[in-house]
Amino acid sequence: MTVETIKSIFKCHSYRATPQRIEIYKYLCEHPTHPDVEEVYRYMLSSNPSISRTTIYNVLQSLEQEGLILSVKIDSERVHYDADISLHGHFRCIKCNKIFDFDIDNIKCDSINDFEIKTRDVYYSGICPECK
Structure with missing residues (x-):
């Protein structure tokens, strides 16, 4: 998924397209493995060493509130995330x-x-x- 496509999706939702939001959403779209916060954090560290777990949590929470991703609570130990919002x-x-x-x-x-x-x-x- 291109950055321009993501910006267009965000615009349709009146959702501000920050670099962190774009990169996290792009990662979820391109990795349908249902990553948890730690997996997203490790990925983001490679391109943005100063990013915090709190930022990751906040972005994932806001993406979910916007209806752009789903939280998958199938694992009792952690929450996973899915960019496929279809049923x-x-x-x-x-x-x-x-x-x-x-x-x-x-x-x-x-x-x-x-x-x-x-x-x-x-x-x-x-x-x-x-x-x-």
Whole structure:
């Protein structure tokens, strides 16, 4: 994803395009591995040695609040992030701890008895084909 594309996406959301926001969002888009804060921080250090974890946390939180990324809470120890905001599920391998996306097109629930749905999370865990 190009910087210009990211700036255009941010503009559509009236979201200020700072260099840190652009670089973090670009990393998430190009690495659909569901990185956590530490992974994003390590990556950002290579190009910006003065960046702090607090900046990473703040950018990730604001990207999520804008609806540009999802937080994936499939792991009880840490939060992972996903730039794919489409409706999909996540599978975590209990051996290698990798998180995989899967389609959930067959799940369609727009309302549940008068409840207003804000988020939909579908998580599975087990053993991935690589670890079997």
